Amino acid sequence: MGVSELSFRESICWLVLVVAATPITQAALLKPAVPPRGWNSYDAWGASNESITLESAQGLVENQLLIDSGYTVVTIDAGWFGSSVAIDEYGRPIPVNTMYPSVGTTGDFKPMTDKLHAMNLTFGLWYMAGVPKPSFEANSPIKGTQYTVRDIATNTTYCPRWDKGWGYEVDHAHPAAQAWYNSLVELWSEWGIDLIKLDCVNAEDELYAHREDIISLSTAMSQSSNDFIFSLSPGGFANVSQMAELRPYVSMARATDDFWDTWSYYMDSGGGGGAGSGFSHWDAARDLVTVVRNQAPTFWIDLDMLPFGRIGHPGQHCSEVGVGCARNSRYTLDESKSILTLWSLVQSPLLCGGDVRGGQLPPDISAALGHQGLHRMTLEIQTATEALRMNNTATTGDGYIVWRATTTNTHQYVAVFNLVPATKSYSIRWLDIGIVPPPSSGSVEDVWTGEPLPHVGGGTLTASLEPHGVLLLQVGN
Numbered sequence: 001m002g003v004s005e006l007s008f009r010e011s012i013c014w015l016v017l018v019v020a021a022t023p024i025t026q027a028a029l030l031k032p033a034v035p036p037r038g039w040n041s042y043d044a045w046g047a048s049n050e051s052i053t054l055e056s057a058q059g060l061v062e063n064q065l066l067i068d069s070g071y072t073v074v075t076i077d078a079g080w081f082g083s084s085v086a087i088d089e090y091g092r093p094i095p096v097n098t099m100y101p102s103v104g105t106t107g108d109f110k111p112m113t114d115k116l117h118a119m120n121l122t123f124g125l126w127y128m129a130g131v132p133k134p135s136f137e138a139n140s141p142i143k144g145t146q147y148t149v150r151d152i153a154t155n156t157t158y159c160p161r162w163d164k165g166w167g168y169e170v171d172h173a174h175p176a177a178q179a180w181y182n183s184l185v186e187l188w189s190e191w192g193i194d195l196i197k198l199d200c201v202n203a204e205d206e207l208y209a210h211r212e213d214i215i216s217l218s219t220a221m222s223q224s225s226n227d228f229i230f231s232l233s234p235g236g237f238a239n240v241s242q243m244a245e246l247r248p249y250v251s252m253a254r255a256t257d258d259f260w261d262t263w264s265y266y267m268d269s270g271g272g273g274g275a276g277s278g279f280s281h282w283d284a285a286r287d288l289v290t291v292v293r294n295q296a297p298t299f300w301i302d303l304d305m306l307p308f309g310r311i312g313h314p315g316q317h318c319s320e321v322g323v324g325c326a327r328n329s330r331y332t333l334d335e336s337k338s339i340l341t342l343w344s345l346v347q348s349p350l351l352c353g354g355d356v357r358g359g360q361l362p363p364d365i366s367a368a369l370g371h372q373g374l375h376r377m378t379l380e381i382q383t384a385t386e387a388l389r390m391n392n393t394a395t396t397g398d399g400y401i402v403w404r405a406t407t408t409n410t411h412q413y414v415a416v417f418n419l420v421p422a423t424k425s426y427s428i429r430w431l432d433i434g435i436v437p438p439p440s441s442g443s444v445e446d447v448w449t450g451e452p453l454p455h456v457g458g459g460t461l462t463a464s465l466e467p468h469g470v471l472l473l474q475v476g477n
Contacts, residue, residue, distance in 0.1 A: 031251055031298035034379065035349045036195070036229060037066075038073025038122065043260075043311040043323075043353025047079030047126075050100040050112060052357070059356040061119050065370025066356075073229075073351065074116055075124030075197060085132050091140025091149045092187050093132055113192035124195030124229070125188070129213035130158030131180070132167040143183040147176035159200035166200075172212040181216040182223070189226035196221075196230055202246060202253055203236030211245075218249035231302065231349075237284060243292045243301070252300035252349055255284040259304035260322050261311065261330040263468060266339065267419065282401060285346045286386040302349050308336055308369070309354025309361045329354060333364050334469035337448060341415050341470045344374050345384045345403050373447040377474075380407040387433045393420050400426050400463070404434050411476035413447070418465035425464045433461070439475050447472040 039056055041048035048056065057074045060066055081087075082096035086107060094107025102111040109125075116123045131153040139148045156169040170177050188196065198217065201210040214232065221228040232246065232253040246253055259265055259281065267280050281303055288301050308329050318325040331339070343350060352369060354361065361369075368374075388402040399419030406412055414433055418424050430438040438460075444453040453473060455462065463471045 032229060032300070033298055034070060035300040035347050036073050036122070036252065037069065037071045037350040038075065038352075039071070039356050040073075040075045040077055040124075040197075040305045040351045040353050042077035042126075043305060043307045044309075044313075044326075044355045045077075046313055047076055047099070050102060053112070054115060055357040056355075057116055057119055057121055059358045059360065060121065062358060063356070063361070063366060063370070065366055069370045069372065069375040071350070071352070071369070072120065073122045073124055073195060075126065075195060075351070077126040077197070078199065080125060085134045087132065087134050087138065087140065088187070089140065090143040090183055091132070091135030091138060092184055093127075094187075109191035109193065117192065122194040122229070123192065124197060124231075125193055126197045126199060126233075127184075128159060128162070128166050128199050129181075129201065129210060129217065130167050130169050133165065136168060142176050142180050143186070145176045145179045147174070147179075149180070152177050152180055162200055169209070170213060170216075172216065177212075178216055178219065181213075182220045185217065185220035185224050185226075185228075188228075189224045192226070194227065194229060196228060197233055198231065199233040201234065202232040202238050202242060203234035214246065214249055233302075238288075240287055240291045243288055247292065247299040250299075252302050254302040254304060255288050256281055256302075256304050258322065259307065260324075261307040263331075263335065263421070266335075281342070282386075282389075285342060289346050289384050300349055301346055303343050303346060305351040305353035306336075306339065306343070306369075307331070307353050308365045309352065309356070311354045328362075329365075332468065333368070334466040336365060337368055337472075338417055338468055338470040340368055340371075340374060341472050342403070342417070344378045345381070345405055345413070345415060347378055347381060347384070371448070373450065373474075374472075377405070377407075377413055377447065377472075380409060381405045381413070382407055387414075388428065391419060397422070398424065398426075400424070400428075400465075402428060402433055411474050414461070414473045414475055416461070416463040416465065416471045416473075418467065418469050421467045423464075423466055425462060428461050428463065429459055430461055431459060435475060443476055445474045447474055 039060060045052060053076060060071055080095050081093040086094050086096045088094050088107060095103045095109055097103050100112060103109060113123050131149050135149045136153050139150045141148050152170050152174045153168040154171050158166050158169050201214055218230060221230055230250045232250050234254050236257055238255050243253060292301060311329055312324045312326040314326055316323050316325045384403060384405040387404045391399040393399040397420060401417045403415045404412060439456055441456045442452060444456045446453055465471055
């Protein structure tokens with residue numbers, strides 16, 4: 001059973017967008033009309049096993065705040081095929097029964113998919129393109145052809161930055177290259193998989209190396225009997241031209257490097273180089289929402305999953321920046337609201353990476369993730385733009401960023417983000433934000449609290465902000 005039958009049944013409709021792929025083929029993709037929301041296993045578990053995955057799914061369906069806001073995606077990230085990458089007779093990675101007992105000896109995810117579909121949830125899997133090493137070593141036949149995996153493999157390592165060593169690049173000039181990707185999608189369709197997260201593509205140095213992999217998988221999905229959400233993950237930052245080129249072939253694409261629970265990741269995540277490289281989630285949001293998102297409804301810019309709640313992997317060092325050891329997220333509630341506000345203004349997918357099993361997600365974080373005012377804003381936004389940036393944090397200790405969003409209604413949204421770890425009050429002219437004429441008293445509401453903003457009048461907005469906090473306003477009725 002496909003995504004269109006089971007997922008977002010209450011609040012999300014689906015659009016079919018037919019787009020040109022290449023002179024060779026025409027790709028037709030299902031595009032979710034609302035950015036997907038749900039849970040990804042990576043931040044808390046890496047690849048979650050069957051019991052943790054099903055418990056997490058149950059945690060979602062029992063959390064009415066999350067379900068009412070469309071959190072219905074359940075994705076198992078890297079590693080579901082085991083450390084040695086289990087394969088079937090055609091060289092295609094399959095789940096291992098030590099992690100997923102219900103797959104039996106044949107590696108069939110269908111019984112687990114059926115359980116998730118019965119909960120009205122969407123099931124996603126992580127994957128990487130190319131040819132896995134075990135498939136190459138076994139010289140597996142490519143289903144439906146006279147060729148083997150070695151016939152289409154090059155001697156170039158696929159995604160050398162991935163420390164586990166995945167495999168080799170595909171020679172797309174070979175006549176069996178498309179058949180290889182068709183066979184993968186055929187298997188995922190048999191399992192009933194709804195979402196594929198393709199990793200190590202779309203980074204600044206990855207697009208042209210893996211453009212054909214993306215197109216080949218997109219083509220195979222468009223010809224499948226199953227409905228797919230096709231998501232890209234870069235392992236670095238993407239640039240504007242790449243995102244614009246990719247949007248016909250995918251449902252959503254990551255714009256940023258991995259996002260973790262340290263403020264430096266928010267402010268200075270680095271263009272593929274990690275924290276300290278001078279490029280932030282703010283920069284990615286500003287550049288991409290203007291050039292890509294505002295020009296391509298139903299293509300979603302992904303700012304990465306949200307490291308909220310209990311995260312980290314067992315066995316990792318607690319001093320490690322990034323994955324680290326098992327811990328509660330270092331973000332305060334105000335910081336979490338700031339992050340959620342930016343993600344929602346960009347209309348990024350919202351995928352919680354923390355432990356969402358019953359009772360594990362902190363109630364205040366659960367309420368923030370499922371905030372109905374934030375959900376309503378995401379549904380209403382037509383365009384969103386960074387309006388102002390004042391960052392004197394290194395000199396005067398002051399810094400703020402202001403975003404403005406237009407909607408399908410007469411009102412607009414304005415968000416003022418505090419960049420410094422101290423309580424601050426900023427006076428900002430409405431004219432400088434682009435709100436003309438200034439709003440009248442009683443016409444401005446704090447979205448997070450639902451309360452009218454007092455003392456509105458004249459030409460200036462006074463924003464009183466908690467450390468790294470945000471003021472999100474609905475302006476007008």
